[in-house]
Amino acid sequence: MNILYVEDNKINAMVMDKMLSKNDAKVIIAENASKALNMVKEVSLDLILVDINLGLNQMDGCELLKHFKKLDMLKNIPMYAVTAYAMPGDSQRFIQLGFDKYFSKPVNFEKLLIAISKVKKSNVS
Template sequence: MNILYVEDNKINAMVMDKMLSKNNSNVFIAENGSQALKVVKEKNLDLILVDINLGLNQMDGCELLERFKKLDYLENIPVFAVTAYAMPGDEQRFIKIGFDKYFSKPVNFDKLLSAISTIGVS
């Protein structure tokens, strides 16, 4: 499975890469929205994981999702929010915006892997 993880925190990116790689996934890391938009053009992806806060003066994960939704070749690719936003109502807010699933940090990898296992890979 080819997974893009959009995350500006290098440690979080490294942990996610290590965990998903153990599950035989190829993980591509983008530190910001601009890098993510390049990766989606270049790689055949099965899943995109997006942090919401991608740093000062950068597009955030919600803006990035909006751009992804405009790209025809991503229309069948699920996009999961992976975020430190974990207050009551945050999950519903991000699902309503258009994310397919929501995971708060620190990520419960068993739940994430379970959600990933439901994705049909072509």
């Protein structure tokens, strides 16, 4: 399973890579939106995880999602928000923007792995 993780924080990216790699996922990390937009054209993906805050003067995860949604090659690829935004209503707001799921940081890896296992099953059937 190929997962693109768009995350500007190297430690967060490393932790996610380590956790998902243990569970038979290949994690491709893009540290900004521009790199992510290039990577989706080069690699076949099963899932995209997007941080919302991608650094000062950078495109944020919500804007990146809009660009992803315009690409036919990503039409059937689930996209999850993975963010430190964890105020009441944030989950609903990100789902309304078009993310398929929302995970607040620190990520509950058990819940994330359950969601990923459903993506794996849908790719097999």
